[in-house]
Amino acid sequence: MITARNLTKSYRKKDVLTGVDLDLEAGGIHGLLGRNGVGKSTLLGIIGGQIKASSGELRVFGEQPWDNARVMDAVALTGVDTPYPGAWSGAAILEAAGLRYPRWDEDGARSLVDDFALTGALETRYSFMSRGQKAMIGIVVGLASCAPLTLLDEPYVGLDTHNRRVFYEHLLAMGESGRTFIVATHHVHESAKVLDSFLILGRDGRIARHCNAADVADEYVVLSAPALPRIDEALDLRGSAGLQRALVPRSAAAGVGVVRKDTADLDDVIGAMLEAS
Template sequence: MTIHTSQLTRAFGTQNVLNGVDLDLGPGIHGLLGRNGVGKSTLLRIIAGQLKPTSGTVEVFGQRPFDNARVMDRTCLTGVDTAYPGSWSGADVIKGARLRYRPWDQQLADALTADFAMDQALETRYGKLSRGQRAMVAIVIGLAAGTDLLLLDEPYVGLDTHNTDVFYRHLLAQAGTGRTIVMATHHIEDAAKVLDTAVVLGREGTVAKQCAPEDADAFAVAGGELLPIDDATRHARPARFDDLIEHYLEVY
């Protein structure tokens, strides 16, 4: 198991953001979903070793991750809002990541920059890049880093339709590589096509539901509602994985 948490809490002042998170994730592509403010980014930062939990247990590769070089060397956390040096060019930021991560895949990095047509972004200072350009830099770093654990915090924000397709195509190519990839996302319909599981973080700061695509086989969509398949619903449209995720997000 790559990630294990038990009764994990994190408070900021007197406010609990995470409140008893129980989670086990192994290799595969996992979605982390939930409403704004439920603690998705906080959870990713704890798993990445950047934040200490207030209480409870978190283990990554069987070790406590906070400020643990052995864990952090095998982990990459990136996203559109990652604070890379603003005075560096996009190319410099990617070069820094190449030097940081030993399993770096330069062939994949080159393919991504070509598919994203990143010539302008590579030459421009990171602090001057648009959100879409920052997203492309983050995706190149995350996928090419080659780390055993990849944490993506809404990496697609600002991408146009073409570049969103580029991202998901390359993300899907990571399936079966043995990497554990956790992606905080609001792109439910697109993400559902590549996810092995979806983790729904509820408004109470706990894992409200964890589901997989095969779980949708037990449900049908009738009258806009998600209902268990029985004699009354067997002729309704079969539920899709994104239907199931949307349902749990509404409930929790």
């Protein structure tokens, strides 16, 4: 569904994406992770046809996406920076989304509005909405679009605990629908429950890792000992006086002598991958 080869994007003299290679098959919920400013929103904008890449190859549904109406009809991109007109009410935004997206699910939108208790905000001008209300409007648009490829850019910013749970429940319920979701997120712990895979965009502007959520914690163990030998494949974890801890691929840990080996925690693995990226 998405194939990228050596995709780059520079803003004036600033190189953001320097050679993204990516193969993503249709279906599932995928997290796009990376440190602040590495280019996650830029990459989503390029995939969604809204930002023009500087060079490289990109195919979304077999076509180049930039300004391509066929691709853009099948892709919804919403998030914290979606520039809805400030004078529009929530209801007007949802009505426009219903006209914009050919597969729009009116009942689904209503159910999300109910679950988010957003009815009151539907009459509020977008510019007067709270951050959380804006986030919920963006989520309703993205999820009810029924776009085969739905890109959510930090969709939960400003949501309280209850509404984040509502969001994840709806997203999870759609995970088996055949649709593909890419969620740019900094919330590894919360999102881990719904994600099928993690894409880590590194500080060098390339995809550093693409790992399957079901496998990643099994593939690593935590070694701890007063002094660990050097293990090239190790992802560093915390070390304190008298105790070193390293996150190591299970295969590389097999040959290490008498040290304590613990099962790795998904948060630790992803966190260490982000640090190393």
